[in-house]
Amino acid sequence: MKQYPPRIEVVGNADAVAERAAATIIGQLRDRQPVTLGLATGATMTPLYARLVTATRAGLISFRAASSFNLDEYVGVAPQSPGSFRAYMQEHLFRHVDMPAERARIPDGMAADVAAEAARYEAQIAAAGGIDLLLLGIGTNGHIGFNEPGSDFASRTREIRLDEATRTANAGSFPDRASVPRRAITMGVATILDAKRILLVATGPEKAAAVAAAIEGPVGTACPASALRLHGNVDVLCDESAAAALVNRPYTNDRRRA
Numbered sequence: 001m002k003q004y005p006p007r008i009e010v011v012g013n014a015d016a017v018a019e020r021a022a023a024t025i026i027g028q029l030r031d032r033q034p035v036t037l038g039l040a041t042g043a044t045m046t047p048l049y050a051r052l053v054t055a056t057r058a059g060l061i062s063f064r065a066a067s068s069f070n071l072d073e074y075v076g077v078a079p080q081s082p083g084s085f086r087a088y089m090q091e092h093l094f095r096h097v098d099m100p101a102e103r104a105r106i107p108d109g110m111a112a113d114v115a116a117e118a119a120r121y122e123a124q125i126a127a128a129g130g131i132d133l134l135l136l137g138i139g140t141n142g143h144i145g146f147n148e149p150g151s152d153f154a155s156r157t158r159e160i161r162l163d164e165a166t167r168t169a170n171a172g173s174f175p176d177r178a179s180v181p182r183r184a185i186t187m188g189v190a191t192i193l194d195a196k197r198i199l200l201v202a203t204g205p206e207k208a209a210a211v212a213a214a215i216e217g218p219v220g221t222a223c224p225a226s227a228l229r230l231h232g233n234v235d236v237l238c239d240e241s242a243a244a245a246l247v248n249r250p251y252t253n254d255r256r257r258a
């Protein structure tokens with residue numbers, strides 16, 4: 001399998017990462033319309049979405065001609081429930097920008113037939129002409145979307161059992177441990193690799209080991225994010241603490257640059 005080194009940029013802190021990542025998305029919204037974005041939820045994305053909201057309010061960008069597909073949603077969590085990824089997206093992005101609601105897509109975690117919902121979601125992405133720019137975070141265990149370690153690189157959108165580490169990381173959105181969902185519906189690794197361009201964003205020291213495994217470890221299912229090295233059009237944007245375990249530096253903007 002041919003491997004492609006991702007473009008890696010290390011900037012000072014989480015704010016600088018959000019600024020750079022937002023600039024990439026703003027550039028895409030300005031250059032190419034209509035554009036189809038792939039979107040992630042989570043703490044890493046919150047400051048980035050805040051910048052997109054500010055840019056929209058300032059009239060610098062518009063989502064009028066954009067469409068989006070979120071990576072994942074919990075199974076059994078209603079969209080209006082505060083812990084759902086739909087609720088997160090509404091709060092942090094969708095209700096503040098001018099993207100038509102019917103074009104802001106998230107898998108339906110309440111679908112009676114999750115396998116059918118997964119197939120429908122794949123078909124919807126294909127019908128939209130694929131994803132132009134997919135935004136990814138990374139789990140401390142190397143997951144992308146909710147493709148937990150062991151996920152096949154040929155996997156498509158499907159139901160998955162969440163690792164306990166993932167449940168722990170995401171427990172803050174739920175009142176108690178027992179309410180943290182055990183299952184989710186996620187784009188597969190192959191669905192992710194079909195995106196035309198990918199931007200992986202990582203901040204904080206807790207991501208350092210996963211970032212190093214993804215970029216410098218073996219390519220394999222033990223680290224789902226290592227699959228990104230098979231893609232060829234991937235940007236990785238990290239703050240200093242998330243980049244701390246990388247050995248083969250320097251990278252762009254690296255303070256430790258020779």
Ligand code: F6R
Nearest residue numbers: 040041042043044137138139145
């Ligand atoms: C969320 C998603 C996950 C997160 C990852 C990092 O839609 O697909 O892969 O990107 O778990 O989450 P945070 O940013 O909360 O550390």
